[in-house]
Every structure is written in structure tokens, then in C-alpha cells.
Ligand SMILES: O=C(O)COP(=O)(O)O
């Protein structure tokens with residue numbers, strides 16, 4: 261049963277919100293393309309494919325490179341295994357993330373993650389960056405049959421945390437998910453947003469994580 265009197269939990273998206281993970285995703289994609297005898301893709305191209313989970317990203321890569329879609333299952337499995345094994349080589353947390361997580365936890369907020377990244381890669385990267393223990397609930401891209409922008413993963417994260425919640429993310433997928441879940445959305449503007457900002461709705465926005473605790477405090481107080 262949710263404790264509606266408790267401080268709201270704060271649920272974070274992962275790629276483009278807590279983590280700048282595109283370099284390792286790009287590297288795994290480009291290793292697959294090299295094995296196929298194809299030219300590498302640029303960071304900006306790969307970044308534009310992030311947001312709906314790794315299988316969709318691989319489908320977008322295949323379309324871009326003219327690979328027959330009948331090979332999707334095989335190539336998605338290969339990229340996923342390679343990426344999970346090399347998920348934290350160049351990946352870093354965005355500036356101020358650790359401090360913001362500590363401040364929010366010290367103020368009494370429970371913390372969660374709701375990502376479309378698969379469980380294996382999510383756990384691998386969080387463990388490598390020593391982040392795994394900082395979260396009370398993690399819902400990944402293959403935890404449920406549905407992925408964001410369906411509301412179910414975000415609602416599952418909230419239910420696991422046992423309080424009402426605020427969602428912090430970087431993309432139009434996250435904004436749509438929060439809206440579908442009836443949850444306040446806070447936009448991190450330095451991530452991987454693929455549409456103009458005025459096309460999505462958010463309760464607040466920030467460009468550096470040192471701004472986040474005050475935003476969460478205001479939203480928690482209903483201001
Ligand atoms: O794996 C993806 O495509 C996106 O992951 P995210 O939901 O953490 O942004």
C-alpha cells in the first residue's frame with residue numbers, strides 16, 4: 261500500500277539522464293557493423309536512435325545501414341551481449357549526479373530507475389560505476405512486457421517504492437510516459453532529447469544536477 265503522506269520518491273531515466281552512455285552504445289554498434297564489413301556510424305546518428313530500448317535501436321541501425329530486417333533477432337542479440345560486456349568503458353555520470361542523489365537521499369526521498377535499457381546492461385553499467393546500491397527500485401526495458409512510453413514500467417517503479425513519485429528524464433519518451441502515468445515530469449535538458457523542447461510537457465527543467473534538489477523540494481511542497 262502506497263504511503264501517500266511520505267515524501268515523493270524520485271525516479272530517474274538512465275541513458276541521457278544519469279548517464280552519458282552513447283559512446284559505449286556507439287562502440288558496440290560499430291563493432292557489429294565492422295564485423296558486417298560496414299562503415300561506422302557517428303555519435304550523433306547513434307544518439308538519435310537511443311530512447312526506445314536496444315532492440316529498437318538495432319532496428320534503426322539496420323535500416324540506416326541497409327541491413328535486411330530478417331537478421332534483427334541475431335544482430336540485436338549480438339549487440340546486446342557485446343554492449344552488456346562493455347557498458348562502462350567510456351560511459352560517465354553527468355556532472356553533479358552523485359551529489360544530487362546524495363542530497364535527495366539525505367532529505368528522505370527514496371530513489372528509483374525506470375529505463376528502457378535491458379536489465380543485464382543496466383545492472384552491469386550501474387555496478388561498474390558503483391551506482392547500484394544507490395537505488396531502491398530498478399525497472400529496466402525487459403522487466404515487463406511493456407516499455408516506456410507505456411506507463412506500466414513507471415507505475416511499477418513507483419509501486420515498488422511505495423510512495424507517490426516524480427519522474428526525471430531527458431526525452432520525449434520519458435515525458436509521454438510520465439503523462440500516461442499521471443506523474444510530474446522534470447526534464448534534464450543536457451541529454452538526448454530528439455524533438456524541440458516546446459513539443460513536450462514538463463513541470464520543471466534543469467541543465468545541471470545541482471539545480472535538481474530545489475526543484476524536487478518545490479514539487480514535493482506542491483509549489
Ligand atoms: O535504451 C534506450 O534506448 C534508452 O534508455 P533510457 O530509457 O534509459 O533512456
Ligand SMILES: [Mg+2]
Pocket residue numbers: 273274275276277311429430431451452
Ligand atoms: Mg533517456
